[in-house]
Amino acid sequence: MKPAPTFHGLLICALSLFALNAPHLGAQQEEEEVQVPVTLGADGWMIYKNARFGAVIPVPPGMRALIPPYNGDGQAFASLDNQVQFHVYSAFFIEGNDDIDARYKTDLNLPGRKVTYKRKTKDWYVISGVSEDGSAFYERFTANKHYVSGWGINYPHAEEKKYAPWIERIAKGYEPRLGQGEDTRE
Numbered sequence: 001m002k003p004a005p006t007f008h009g010l011l012i013c014a015l016s017l018f019a020l021n022a023p024h025l026g027a028q029q030e031e032e033e034v035q036v037p038v039t040l041g042a043d044g045w046m047i048y049k050n051a052r053f054g055a056v057i058p059v060p061p062g063m064r065a066l067i068p069p070y071n072g073d074g075q076a077f078a079s080l081d082n083q084v085q086f087h088v089y090s091a092f093f094i095e096g097n098d099d100i101d102a103r104y105k106t107d108l109n110l111p112g113r114k115v116t117y118k119r120k121t122k123d124w125y126v127i128s129g130v131s132e133d134g135s136a137f138y139e140r141f142t143a144n145k146h147y148v149s150g151w152g153i154n155y156p157h158a159e160e161k162k163y164a165p166w167i168e169r170i171a172k173g174y175e176p177r178l179g180q181g182e183d184t185r186e
Helices: 099-106 159-175
Strands: 007-011 014-016 027-031 034-042 046-049 055-057 063-065 073-078 085-092 113-120 126-131 135-143 147-156
Touching: 055 085, 073 147, 099 113, 099 126, 126 159, 135 159, 147 159
Parallel strands: none
Antiparallel strands: 007 034, 014 027, 034 046, 046 055, 063 073, 073 085, 085 147, 113 126, 126 135, 135 147
16 A cells, blocks of 8 residues: 655744834734644644754644744644644653652642543653643653653543544554664664
């Protein structure tokens, strides 16, 4: 069977920016090109790869890229209506900050959230639940002695049935690839 054609290119997105240094202007709409390395599949899903650290993750259709961090540690995406926020990140392990047991305990006890599912192994954990504002969340964190990687998604809890298949596909397609990026070859 012949594989589906894919588009290798850059995702160009329109963004809304707020002028923090000019409050007298109020909110302003401005279009800015954000170039994000993605592979576009035939079904509308994209595959994002963090070149610096190596993480690979599927990105749902209809998401736009937000301005990436200057250091290349990750990428955030949002739906056109901003109801869904999705992010992926990777970084160097920081002793005392990225200890998986301590971070898991902290994330379980963040205020304003009710955890409804949790699972932890020696290398990763998942936490999901509902926030006080009515949004649902799903977070995955992975670490080894040198690197960390993770992703999260927030979406309207009332539409959980719509987004559950997204989470399943993202979770199955996520590859932390700790130590396999351009800056992290082991």
